Amino acid sequence: MLITGSSSFSLAGKVKEPLTGRTSSYRLYPISLSELRKEMNVFELQNRLEEFMIYGMYPGIFHLNSFAQKEKYLQELTSSYLYKDILELSYIKNSSKISNLLKLIALQIGAEVSLNELGKTLGLSQETVVSYIDLLEQSFIVFRLSGFSRNLRKEISKRDKIFFWDLGLRNSLFDNHSLFNTRTDIGALWENFIIAERLKFLAYSQQYASSYFWRTYTGAELDYIEERQGKIYAYEIKFRKEKAKAPQTWVDNYGTNYKCITINNFFEFVL
Secondary structure: OOOOOOHHHHHHOOOOOOOOOOOOOOOOOOOOHHHHOOOOOHHHHHHOHHHHHHHOOOHHHHHOOOHHHHHHHHHHHHHHHHHHHHHHHOOOOOHHHHHHHHHHHHHOOOOEEOHHHHHHHHOOOHHHHHHHHHHHHHOOOEEEEEEOOOOOOOEOOOOEEEEEOOHHHHHHOOOOOOOHHHOOOHHHHHHHHHHHHHHHHHHHOOOOOEEEEEEEOOOOEEEEEEEEOOEEEEEEEOOOOOOOOOOHHHHHHHOOOEEEEOOOOOHHHHO
């Protein structure tokens, strides 16, 4: 038996006996750059980068030719999947609350999220906000990065950052599919895009790593931290700036395994 998509919500509660040793899970993400690389060269991928970041990489998008068709597809996806299947299968009655929560999260990609503030804004308890975000993670809509810390007193580690697996879905929450030259959120989109592609690459290449962000109370920060095979690697993610240096606090405490990921060198990071 093959169980895919939201059907797993419906069936999970009906399975009465443990299936340890008799199941195998395989996580399918939106299309990844590493998959597209098998069909396109680097130049072709670079030329379509703006399209990928605006309209996302759900499989259905690649069968549509016009931007109008892509926008319609994404609107149907958000209405039929987000606000129907997930809400019905999880027995959430107040769809407007989770819809507004998603919009607030979408506005804060790349920033630390306060669950308490989200709850106050939406009129929900912090526990309810946590349960909604857990549901969105289980549905592969969003994912979280926790703060990296080795117990330095100045490190912030209690808040998470929340990103979207697909930026087309994120942009459709605001009906904003405008191109780069008119957008003010390019930096946030780029950070989300690169981190999501990196996580897809690690999963598909069966490389095991723990992923974080890093920030101190004094304002030093790094967008992405990866811990793998006993080593710690730090990355700053900038759309164009290439000479960003690692914060001295990081260098003093964790070393110099650092790189700035930009539009000019990102392929080696996600392929």
